[in-house]
Amino acid sequence: MKVLLLASGRSKRAKPIEDKNFLSFCGKYLIEHQIEAIQNAGFEEIILIGGAHNMERLGEVAKKHNTKLIEQEDLNEGMAGALISAKLHTQNDDIFVVSSNDIVDPEAFQLMHKAASGSADSYILAYRVHEYFPGGYLTLDGNRITGIQEKPGEGNEPSDLINLVLHIHKNSQSLFEKLENHSSENDDRYERALNELMQEKTVEAVSFEGYWQSVKFPWHALSLLDHFLSQCQTNISPEAQIAETAVIKGKVTIESGAKIFDHAVIQGPAYIGKNAIVANNALVRSSIIGQNSVVGYSTEVARSLVGHDTWFHSNYIGDSVIGDNCSFGAGAICANLRLDEKEIAESSRNKLGATLGDNIRIGVNTSLMPGVKIGSGTFIGSGITIAEDIEPQKFVYGETTLTIKDNRETLDPSARNAMMSSLKKD
Structure with a gap:
């Protein structure tokens, strides 16, 4: 069986995150976590499918994990195009289609590996929900899937099982024929082919109730942050330098070359990457700090995902996603809570800071309001105060009007002397 791992999406809804496959959690890219979970479940042959925008980076991952890499030529063809691009590499083999958008507990891959030995023609991982989710609901006849109903509306669900894109198809030739026979302008060729397949073949549900997170919007990175930190164990490299007065609490991983300075506090679960620096009096809690990043003096980073080569200088970073090679001037902050404490935008979160792409500079004493998104390459x-989203490659600045007049006030030396005297008495 060949695994087709679909990683050619352009992460449009996740912007300003450049490519969600390369979000880094605990020292590994998200796509690497998926590859390892698939391999550990017993699937040996993986074909990564990328696009022109990420082939170079995926190539490095493919080489590292001994997987094949192919390119989807026309990204507008969506999921169907990705699968058809792999047709020549499957040779009518059984295939396991996995979307990089669906992050699941490794148990899910083990369940699918076990199901593959059954007699059905296809298997779909079916996630059990306990409240309405705007996705594709499975219509069932016993354990056989007879259809998928997209976003039926609350109260109209045909079952409590939704479709996750972890699909096994035996004899892939039948699926490819149906994909090539369908045309659609709505990027639903695969779904149409799948529904047709359900009428002719036996497609069964593999029920799953473990961890699942769809990765579509920027704030989903924070949900993944919680997931990966929940697996964090205490592991401090002997090659890390920890000051005697630094405080390490809870489950914390500190990689080689990292330096934790005097009176810094790391409150687990937390991950400090290779060669990162946490300076004097800084506080890092429930966060991931990427390699070569610097958490400067008196900075607090809380519940945030920080990329590589990013520098902070006396800042507050709360509930934020910060990309690679970003820099914050002293006093700049990411606000994370509305004054009325209501949910922020469409995130269903009442605490949400900023999301920054890569290669961004934030000037001193600038405030990023809750939920704002800053595109890659932007200087602010x-x-x-930034209270709206900023597109990539922008230079944002504000004008300050100064009023200058003669100073007619005089200082009374006795006032300062009186204050000094009271301090000495205390």
Whole structure:
């Protein structure tokens, strides 16, 4: 059986995150976590499917994990196009289709590996929900799937099982024929082919109630942060440098070359990447700090995902996703809570900071309001408030109007002397 791991999506809804496959959690890219879970479940041959935008980076991953890599030429063809691009590499083999958008507990891959030995023609991982989810619901006849109903509306669900894109198809030739016979402008060719297959073949549900997170929007990275940190164990490299007065609490991983300075506090679960620095009096809690990043003096990073080569200088970073090679001037903050404490945008979160792409600079004393998104390559000047999303490659600055007049006030030396005297008495 060959695994087709679909990683050619352009992460449009996740912007300003450049490519969600390369979000880094605990020292590994998200796509690497998926590959390892698939391999550990017993699937030996994986074909990564990428696009022109990420082939170079996927190539490095494929080489590292001994997987094949192919390119989807026309990304507008969606999932169907990705599968058809792999047709020549499957040779009518059984295939296991996995979307990089669906992050599941490794148990899910083990369940699918076990199901593959059954007699059905296809198997779909069916996730059991306990409240309405706007996705594809399975219509069932016993354990046989007879159809998928997209977003039926609350109260109209045909079952409590939704479709996750972990699909096994035996004799893939039949599926490819149906894909090639369908055309659609709505990017639903695979779904149409699948529904047709259900009328002719036996497609069974593999029920699953473990961890699942769909990765579509920027704030989903914070849900994944919680998931990966929940698996964090205490592991401090002997090659890390920890000051005697630093405080390490809970389950914390600190990689080689990292430096934790005097009076810094790391409150687990937390992950500090290779060669990262946590400076004096800084606080890192429930966060991941990427390699070569610097958490400067008196900075607090809380419940945030920080990429590689990013620098902070006396900042507050709360509930935020910060990309690679970003820099915050002193006093810049990511606000994370509305004054009315209501949910922020469509995130269903009442605490949500900023999401930054890569290669961004934030000037001193600038405030990023809750939920704002800053595109890659943007520079933001000092002393301003950003309360709206900023597109990539922008330079943002504000004008300060100064009023200058003669100073007619005089200082009374006795006032300062009186204050000093009271301090000495205390």
